Amino acid sequence: MKNAVILLSGGLDSTTALAIAKAEGFAPYALSFRYGQRHAVELASAARVAQALGVVEHVIADIDLRRFGGSALTADIAVPKARSLGSIGEGIPITYVPARNTVFLSFALAWAEVLGASDLFIGVNALDYSGYPDCRPEYIAAYERMANLATAAGVAGRQRLRIHTPLIHLTKAQIVARGLALGVDYALTSSCYDPGEDGRPCGECDSCQLRAKGFAQAGVADPLLARFAAAHRSQ
Numbered sequence: 001m002k003n004a005v006i007l008l009s010g011g012l013d014s015t016t017a018l019a020i021a022k023a024e025g026f027a028p029y030a031l032s033f034r035y036g037q038r039h040a041v042e043l044a045s046a047a048r049v050a051q052a053l054g055v056v057e058h059v060i061a062d063i064d065l066r067r068f069g070g071s072a073l074t075a076d077i078a079v080p081k082a083r084s085l086g087s088i089g090e091g092i093p094i095t096y097v098p099a100r101n102t103v104f105l106s107f108a109l110a111w112a113e114v115l116g117a118s119d120l121f122i123g124v125n126a127l128d129y130s131g132y133p134d135c136r137p138e139y140i141a142a143y144e145r146m147a148n149l150a151t152a153a154g155v156a157g158r159q160r161l162r163i164h165t166p167l168i169h170l171t172k173a174q175i176v177a178r179g180l181a182l183g184v185d186y187a188l189t190s191s192c193y194d195p196g197e198d199g200r201p202c203g204e205c206d207s208c209q210l211r212a213k214g215f216a217q218a219g220v221a222d223p224l225l226a227r228f229a230a231a232h233r234s235q
Contacts, residue, residue, distance in 0.1 A: 001027040003117035004164075005108045008032050008058070010045030011191045012211055013123035013167055016179040018053055020166045021121045023182055029115060030055040031108050035100075036066030036074050041199040045190035052188055061107055071097040072193070079194040081204040085213060088206045089131045095193055095206065101134035105143055105163070113151045113159065121164045127171050140165050172214025180220065187223035200228050 004026035006018045021028050032046040043060060050058035069075035072094045080093060101124070108120050124135040133139060144163045153159035167175050179186065191211045192201035201208050201224065215222040 001025055002119060003027050003029060003056075003112075003115045004119040004121055005029050005031055005112045005115065005117055006055075006121040007104055007108055007123070008046050008050060008055075009123075010042040010047075010049055010189060011123070011207075012172075012179070012186060012189050012214070013125055013175060014046075015049045015053075015123075015184055015186070015189050016175050016182075017121045017123035017164075017166055018049065018055070019179055019182040019184050021119075021164070022053060026119060026121075028053070028055045028121075029111065029117070030058040031104075031111060032058070032060045033063055033104060033107070034060055035063045035097075035103075037097075038073055038079075039190070039193050039195055041195050041197075042190045044199065045188060048188040052185060059111070063103065063107075065097060065100070065103075068098065071095060073097050079202075079205050081194075081202065083206060083209070085209060088209065092131050092133060093206060096132050099134070101132075101139075102143070105147070109147050109151065109161065112161065113153045116153075116158070118159050119162050119164060121166070123167050124165050125167045125170065125172075125175070127169065135168075137165070137168055140168070171217070172210055173217035176214045176218040176220065180218075185223065187227045189224060191224075201225075 004021050006021050006028050008014045008018055008030040030050045066074045072079045126136055140163050147161045148154045191207045193205040193207050194202045
């Protein structure tokens with residue numbers, strides 16, 4: 001089995017990307033980040049997903065992006081709520097974290113070089129998404145070209161890095177269907193930008209709305225909502 005580094009936020013997309021990497025025969029090393037995000041409960045989801053899907057190793061790296069701010073996810077800026085589905089994806093929203101995927105991929109590149117891995121997986125999507133510039137195919141292609149010039153392993157010919165983006169041209173409904181076919185338990189995941197202290201999703205942020213759209217169009221109930229409903233009934 002070839003080693004691969006998978007960026008794992010604990011959300012729907014990255015969890016599906018991890019399941020795909022496993023299904024394709026890679027030995028997965030999961031990388032998550034504690035970067036000062038207001039929705040840090042996603043890290044508990046990432047840990048649950050990593051355990052459930054049997055990664056070789058799960059690393060949570062610490063970076064303080066709150067020092068820079070500039071995003072509703074890393075500064076005291078309100079998370080947009082109840083935007084229409086039509087407006088989501090138009091322009092760059094305030095939940096965009098400056099250069100986040102570039103930072104994350106750089107850490108993944110470093111770990112991949114140490115592991116002797118030539119494969120990175122990232123769950124970016126360019127269809128049902130929030131308009132982030134670092135989720136576009138042209139960004140990923142440019143980063144891959146740069147990455148192959150950036151490491152000692154690449155220069156020595158020991159590594160030819162490939163960034164896998166298995167979800168980039170899928171709708172959220174197609175992502176959900178693909179994950180379910182691979183046995184993903186989406187009750188373990190967390191997508192909300194502004195969850196409650198117990199991890200309960202707000203249901204109104206862009207990410208919650210895109211997730212709801214995906215499950216609705218896939219014709220299945222979101223097991224995460226079912227889990228919280230069951231917890232509420234038992235109280």
